[in-house]
Amino acid sequence: MLPKNNKEITNKWLNKNLPQVGELSKIDPWWGLVLIVLALIVLLLVSQPDPYQRILNFTEDGIWITLLVTLVSSVLTLVLGLFGGLGRISKNKVIYGIVSLYVEIVRGIPLLVQLLVWYFAFPAIIAQAGIKFNIPAFKNYLANPVMMAIIGISVCYAAYMSEIVRAGIESLPAGQMEAARSLGMTRLQAMQYVILPQAYRTIMPAIGNEFISILKDSSLVSVVAVSDLTRRGREFMSTTFLPIETWTMVALLYLLMTLISARIVNIVEKKTKMDK
Amino acid sequence: MDEQPIIQIKDVHKYFSDSIHALRGVTLDIYKGEVIMIIGPSGSGKSTLLRSINNLEEIDYGDIIVDGFSVKNHKDINKLRMEVGMVFQQFNLFPHLSVLNNIMLAQKIVRKRSEKDALKNAMILLDKVGIPDKANAFPAQLSGGQQQRVAIARALAMNPKIMLFDEPTSALDPEMIQEVLEVMIQLAREGMTMAVVSHEMGFARAAADRCILMDAGKIVEDAPKDELFTNPKEERTKLFLSKIL
Ligand SMILES: Nc1ncnc2c1ncn2[C@@H]1O[C@H](COP(=O)(O)OP(=O)(O)O)[C@@H](O)[C@H]1O
Ligand SMILES: [Mg+2]
Numbered sequence: 001m002l003p004k005n006n007k008e009i010t011n012k013w014l015n016k017n018l019p020q021v022g023e024l025s026k027i028d029p030w031w032g033l034v035l036i037v038l039a040l041i042v043l044l045l046v047s048q049p050d051p052y053q054r055i056l057n058f059t060e061d062g063i064w065i066t067l068l069v070t071l072v073s074s075v076l077t078l079v080l081g082l083f084g085g086l087g088r089i090s091k092n093k094v095i096y097g098i099v100s101l102y103v104e105i106v107r108g109i110p111l112l113v114q115l116l117v118w119y120f121a122f123p124a125i126i127a128q129a130g131i132k133f134n135i136p137a138f139k140n141y142l143a144n145p146v147m148m149a150i151i152g153i154s155v156c157y158a159a160y161m162s163e164i165v166r167a168g169i170e171s172l173p174a175g176q177m178e179a180a181r182s183l184g185m186t187r188l189q190a191m192q193y194v195i196l197p198q199a200y201r202t203i204m205p206a207i208g209n210e211f212i213s214i215l216k217d218s219s220l221v222s223v224v225a226v227s228d229l230t231r232r233g234r235e236f237m238s239t240t241f242l243p244i245e246t247w248t249m250v251a252l253l254y255l256l257m258t259l260i261s262a263r264i265v266n267i268v269e270k271k272t273k274m275d276k
Numbered sequence: 277m278d279e280q281p282i283i284q285i286k287d288v289h290k291y292f293s294d295s296i297h298a299l300r301g302v303t304l305d306i307y308k309g310e311v312i313m314i315i316g317p318s319g320s321g322k323s324t325l326l327r328s329i330n331n332l333e334e335i336d337y338g339d340i341i342v343d344g345f346s347v348k349n350h351k352d353i354n355k356l357r358m359e360v361g362m363v364f365q366q367f368n369l370f371p372h373l374s375v376l377n378n379i380m381l382a383q384k385i386v387r388k389r390s391e392k393d394a395l396k397n398a399m400i401l402l403d404k405v406g407i408p409d410k411a412n413a414f415p416a417q418l419s420g421g422q423q424q425r426v427a428i429a430r431a432l433a434m435n436p437k438i439m440l441f442d443e444p445t446s447a448l449d450p451e452m453i454q455e456v457l458e459v460m461i462q463l464a465r466e467g468m469t470m471a472v473v474s475h476e477m478g479f480a481r482a483a484a485d486r487c488i489l490m491d492a493g494k495i496v497e498d499a500p501k502d503e504l505f506t507n508p509k510e511e512r513t514k515l516f517l518s519k520i521l
Contacts, residue, residue: 178332179368179427183382183434184358193381197372 081161208265361431421452
């Protein structure tokens with residue numbers, strides 16, 4: 001009995017990435033994991049309100065900051081990545097050159113270092129320029145940590161997104177662009193109505209993965225004065241000296257957020273595939 | 277025919293690289309209402325010639341003038357392309373759009389027709405190519421022959437003055453070739469100017485006016501179809517015909 005059941009379960013899980021018509025209405029087994037993590041968090045909160053309830057209360061605003069940074073960065077990354085991807089396939093050598101240089105540079109520097117540049121070096125450059133050219137607004141320039149963090153993440157992730165978009169466009173047969181152009185469409189019209197809608201379907205999973213990576217990597221912004229979930233966790237630990245409880249709770253909260261995001265991405269993905 | 281040719285191809289050269297000289301001085305006039313069949317061995321430059329007419333390939337030397345527009349004048353290239361319909365070997369339908377939307381898209385965004393006009397025109401054309409019942413299907417749900425007929429309807433929807441066909445039946449199963457050829461023959465009878473790369477003798481017999489043999493980037497022989505098939509002048513033509521007939 002057991003082996004048969006096991007096989008059924010394995011098959012079901014293996015098939016998870018091969019969506020079939022009507023599967024959307026079935027319940028995705030991975031939601032079970034979301035429920036388990038959620039149950040674990042509730043269990044901790046109910047069984048030991050002190051310290052777990054205290055940790056949650058203390059870090060709650062950090063959760064919102066983490067979600068805000070993730071969401072805004074994801075949207076910006078998508079928009080910048082779209083233009084970056086178009087730049088990477090541009091026939092204009094100047095545009096191609098500039099975008100390619102940007103992609104190569106950004107991909108060669110760790111995100112943490114980029115965030116430090118945006119938060120510490122960039123405002124210093126502005127201030128010095130302000131002194132040199134006597135621009136008062138620049139002299140007193142103060143970096144907004146959340147804004148700098150969002151810029152830092154978006155600029156970095158857009159480089160990777162550009163490559164995803166480029167690969168998605170290049171994966172389509174050349175005949176698609178040719179058919180569109182032969183009907184008199186401009187390159188831009190062909191992109192908008194023929195190429196991108198098709199590329200979107202193939203790159204949708206990769207885009208979703210990038211968003212989830214942004215959620216996780218957003219914890220790096222804690223070192224540039226952004227009071228996100230990670231930073232709030234560190235603050236709580238340093239006043240209470242409860243490392244085990246603090247980081248268990250923070251880790252579970254991140255896990256819950258990433259698991260839910262993964263499910264949402266999965267649903268969107270299946271919907272896109274079924275539209276076909 | 278004393279009027280101006282609708283397509284003038286003048287001493288055209290095309291290089292894909294230093295070593296690949298795909299067109300080596302092709303000169304050809306095509307008149308309104310003419311149906312020209314282009315034959316020749318694989319790699320002889322037939323596709324390149326056809327694709328140069330609507331500037332899908334940019335020529336390196338010479339000129340091509342289509343209904344007054346030169347392919348060298350990049351500003352007018354989309355106007356030129358509106359006048360030239362093209363049908364590809366691989367159909368190249370837009371897989372994310374329904375049959376109707378495949379036919380309506382360029383009408384709306386290039387010809388700037390209203391939704392209603394584009395739809396009406398699309399239905400008329402689907403009727404003409406014999407598959408009005410597939411209007412709401414997606415390309416993947418159609419047979420190869422049906423897809424190619426949709427592709428013809430999509431090109432016709434722009435009201436082109438010239439239609440180019442690049443081996444339109446080569447990717448089809450044998451039983452579907454006839455249904456596509458019939459649509460093309462009908463089009464020829466209605467007076468469409470056509471340049472067709474194909475080795476389908478059925479089409480040649482029924483619809484072609486002139487036949488051109490290409491070899492190694494050059495036009496080897498250009499003659500009325502009866503002459504070329506029954507009484508070829510060039511050795512190259514005789515050799516090639518002996519292989520395909
Ligand atoms: N995009 C391309 N890049 C490089 N060489 C090409 C390309 N397209 C065609 N060619 C070459 O140009 C020559 C003519 O090709 P083509 O016009 O496709 O011939 P045909 O249609 O008669 O078979 C061939 O040698 C072919 O290999
Ligand atoms: Mg060819």
